[in-house]
Amino acid sequence: MPQPIDTVKRTIAEVVAARKTQMSPGGLFVEAFAKDGFGTSVDYDVTITDSLTSSRRKPRYPSRNMLKVVNLSADPQDFYWHESPPRPDDPAVDGADLRREAANHFHRSPIPPLLTTTAWVQVPDTLWEDPVSFAQFIDYRLVVRLATAENHTILRGEGGLLGMPELGRLTDPGPFGSTILSACNEVEQMGSTADGLIINPADYYRLLGSGTLMRDVEDNGVFIVRTRLVDPGTAIVGDFGHGALLFDAGRSTIGFAEPPPGTFAEPGVALRAEIWERVVVNLPTCFFVVTL
Template sequence: MLKADSIKSTLAQVVADRKHELSPGRQFVEACEQYGLDAAVEYDVTITDSLTSSRRKPRNPARNMLKTIDLSRDPRQFYWHESAPAPDDTPIEGAEIRRELASRFHKSPIPELLTTTAWVQVPPDLWTDPDTFENFLNYRLIVRLCTAENHTIISGPGGLLNMPEIARMPEPGPFASTILRACNEIEQMGGTADGMIINPVDYYRAMGSGRLMDDLEQNGVFIVRTRLVEPGSAIVGDFGHGAQLFDAGRSVIRFAEPPAGTFTEPGIALKAEIYERVVVNLPTNFFVVSI
């Protein structure tokens, strides 16, 4: 197991290495200088994972919670997953204490990856200033792509909130909070609640009224704040062992004609795309809770 100092050293090396690489924005700037409005760059990485934030207060995207499988470098045919026992299943000895013993095992093909798209409209002649154009690409187009990626993972058609196998938990039961009840239920299933996705309004309300958010983070729960979970709800789960993000390991940025209704006025537009899909291996270790 990596020690904390080793992890910090590894992360520092990643940041240092990226300083010596061309950013996605710079690569597109160079293509634009050569090809103008015909410029298109295909990347052999997922560009939402290619930039480091300069914010003093980090805000983590949902992808950072998940083990990512880059299918371009690690091709797979199938993934495994479990399901809760059916009511008429034969009782399993010991399952009253170790509930996971009664779970069923399954194998499914890797699902079709979903396309995540972001658009920006380029201010006239911005590309004549290469450094500013690079910054615009990195911190506007790709940041918008990160938000779109959160939608794909959390609330899109294949997202966590639309997986019927993930149970809802509307009441806290004997606990002070449904969040704490969900953490307990996950441990009773043999897992660990290591992540939570929550709307900022609920995060800051909880912060303003007590220590719950601090206590969760100090207890190792990785918290993602995002508008893409409805206020009054949160997703609590064993993200480290119970879910995966299948990723094509490629991306595209190009000039393109946007669909009607994308912008309020005509203009030159850029499109960025990535391809990925989240799957849940242990749906019994996830809950959508009402706060």
């Protein structure tokens, strides 16, 4: 059964409420800055994009929230399982005509090397003299920039979902009148449930304004992430809850650093934030990049 969308949102709300009782990444950095000045570098024993909260009445969730996160610092592991579709020369498998997944192959693979996600901001001159504003700038600008960079890692970067050739491609809406609904059906025909949709905002609002598809999909328990990092005219549909993992180092760093050439339009004091993570897909037959 699909997880109700309200349950997902309640879970996120509970996590956000718990984080409000903890000192923010910006607060911790400003506390260290009071002692170490422009040599400050802070290591966090959490992934700070997971600390990101929003005061918006209309939240927009990052891709991270779609995935089951494995904190390798808290729960170390070396391998993961995954499946692959049947090969053309495979012998017939009993029952695979009705249960397609019965013909899949099972695999055990080492966790691939985690990728570095980096974000930069330029600190407005003398902002560091106001601890409250400086902490807010880190929390709501640097960490937000890092969350955008994380979306790129998960979706478009090396090892990102959009670069995985094993994910299905679907262009035919079939009898459903929508490739999104057609993909949801294909996932269920594989014995799973399409519980997530990642879509460009331009397509989300176009579909929202031209009918009830977006509302119907969300009401049916599909968690929707809107991001510019999916090309307009396409979307990702899949079983994110059971079919993919985000391996996470469970640590982060923020510090003053010299940015690479071309990072900013003018010189200035810069902060760099970094996290380490990698997405893998256990059930590639339960994911589709669809053409809208």
